[in-house]
Amino acid sequence: MAAVQKQKQTSQGTEKRVIGVVIPVGALRSDRSIGVGEFADLEEFAVLCKKLNISLIQLLPVNDTGYESSPYSALTAFALHPLYLRISDLPELKLPQNAKFTAKIEAMGKEFEHEPRFTFWRVTRAKIGLLREIYAANKTAIVERAASGSLAAWIGKNLWVKEYAVYRRLKEANGEKSWKEWASHRNISRDEIEALWNDKTLSDEHLFWAWIQEALDVQFSKAAAAVAGAGIILEGDIPILMCDDSHDVWAHPEYFHLDLSAGAPPDMYSPDGQRWGFPTYNWEVQAKDNYAFWRSRLKAAEKYYQAYRIDHILGFFRIWASPMGDNTSALGRFIPYIPITRKELEGMGYDAGRIRWLSQPHIPTGEVWDALRKNWAGGFREEDIAACAEQVFSRALDQIRGEDLWVFKPAIQGEKDIDALGLHTAARSYLINVWHNRLFLEYEAGNFFPVWYYRDSRAYASLSESEKQALNTLIQKRQEASEKIWEKQGQQLLSTLLSASSMLPCAEDLGAVPDCVPKILTKLKIFGLRVVRWFRDWGKDGSPYIPFEDYPEMSVCTPAVHDSSTVREWWEREAEQELFSGFLGVPSLPKIYNPGTAKTILYKTAAAASRFRVFQIQDLLHCSPKWYAEDPASERINVPGTLNEFNWGYRLPASIAEIAQDTVFVQTVQELAAVPLAQKKKKTKSS
DSSP, X not given: OHHHHHHHHHHTTOOOOEEEEEOOGGGOOOSSOOSSOOTTHHHHXXXXXXXXXXXXXXXXXXXXXXXXXXXXXXXXXXXBOGGGOOGGGOGGGGSGGGTHHHHHHHHHHHHHTTOSSOOHHHHHHHHHHHHHHHHHHTHHHHHHHHHXXXXXXXXXXXXXXXXXXXXXXXXXXXXXXXXXXXXXXXXXXXHHHHHXXXXXXXXXXXXXXXXXXXXXXXXXXXXXXXXXXXXXXXXXXXXXXXXXXXXXXXXXXXXXXXXXXXXXXXXXXXXXXXXXXXEEEOHHHHHHTXXXXXXXHHHHHHTTOSEEEEXXXXXXXXXXXXXXXXXXXXXXEEESOOOEEHHHHHHTTOOHHHHHHHHSOOEEHHHXXXXXXXXXXXXXXXXXXXXXXXXXXXXXXXXXTTSSEEEEOTTOOSHHHHHTTOOOHHHHHHHHHHHTOOSEEEEETTEEEEOTTGGGSHHHHTSXXXXXXXXXXXXXXXHHHHHHHHHHHHHHHHHHHHHHOOSEEEEOOOSSOOTHHHHHHHHHTOBEEEEGGGOBOTTSTTOOBOOGXXXXXXXXXXXXXXXXXXXXXXXXXXXXXXXXXXXXTOTTOOSSOOHHHHHXXXXXXHTSSOSEEEEEHHHHHTTSGGGOOSSGGGGOSOOTTOOSSSTTOOOOSSOHHHHHXXXXXXXXXXXXXXXXXXXXXXXXXXX
């Protein structure tokens, strides 16, 4: 571990330009791994990277996600995934009486080895099944180590494992359901968790999970030391949010707002916004213990990493949150935010009736009938429409006395309540749409937030021009005032993170971010992320690409990320080839991607002024003709917005040892690592 510590001491302040590779641990392939990359494979991969003159290896999150393939849906902020354990390296298997397991390990390896991508749940289930057999055969010795030996000492240094082990046992006992659906122990105190941990009738099951975590820690620590010993920075990925179904949320609900889901506001790609289902943080509560959860989380990561990527760093400044009772985030709001109050609206001349008009959807009777006829799939009879309309009026709406207008019943508080009404699809889709039709969201009594598309609302259209102008001015001022709060919160939280760890922080700061974000990142010396295909001057005609020599020095430059297509697929199916070729100054690039194209694009990217220039392993492999899959899409890591067995199952096309023998690949990447910094062009008088 000395090499790891030495690397930590130097990585924070290094000014050296770095070429790095991004790879999920599961993508590694060696002669000893069982169907999926394992922590131990990082040792062999580090040898290859040193040969390539690569000096940074960036991983995706490696925390336990159970049978969920997305590494961003972890069951825990601390425990590692059993998937990445090399079973054959367990100390128990060195004992003669355990030789019988060798054949089982070999058989498992043969079962999965030739699959081009790994199926997450299948490999996980197989590994945990075999681990249970090994644990049962060695239980007496493991229990002794837990009583007074090395396992006891390890548990004493990693007290989170008690919560995790109890949670994991209960989750299995409840058919892997979310803790919110368990038959018991949904609400639990720390004393109750401790009592369950100490229950001798349950200790075997709890020790099973602790035993696995100790082994994972030993193996990952050894691999991390080998990476550091090779002079390579190991960078981890720490998602900001925790999965709703995680041991951290279950054991520490006070740290979270369980009634709110984090997400992203609507945009051209997601008109209803993105709803991630992860609870938001209760920063006020966390501040009371000086953010102990985050401090502990970073200390745990620091055992392995010298740098870390913070996913969705914008969430430390402000988060887009929507009610858990909704299926979308169309009616989300920023937190924190200075609300527009009822008193302010009254001061602008709005009485109670008009404030209700602004903040609740109002539905004319005839519109319901028209919408049902329009949305009904296939032919319909008028009696069908009449019956459905009657259900809408009786189940969902209340009429405003004396008017031909209806509002939603008070019992309906979100989209899921509309779903529960059991209405025809035509009625449900109409009601969901009209549920969003309001100018303000009254998220708590007397406090209002402007709905994202408030200018498209029925209420906004009914206002006079002077009323519209006054409201727009108020909303703009409130946005500007709120941004000052975002800046203060972001600086406070990120400063806390920096004080808790010596790891070098790198931010995922993609998307439309307020001006305070780059300001604070620069102030705190946190690297931002620049994805070449998206780093453009969007305010200018033609949205020109930003020259590589103008990239911020304190940034990470990359041509692709795990949620995007590879450079090859982007070039052949998505890119504006002529525009990008002109930007590179190489107008003759072929339309079909080949190693020459790869070399041109990657070398130009490597010349960026960013201190870190990192590339997905797939994009580096395309420098050699040997590693081209028939379908470029098959080389992706993830396709956002889709749920299938394809996502997150990427594997190297061959073993690390075989790839290391590809002299074309090795030489090209060595040259890539030596590309000099692009020189800034001298400005002429005309420019």
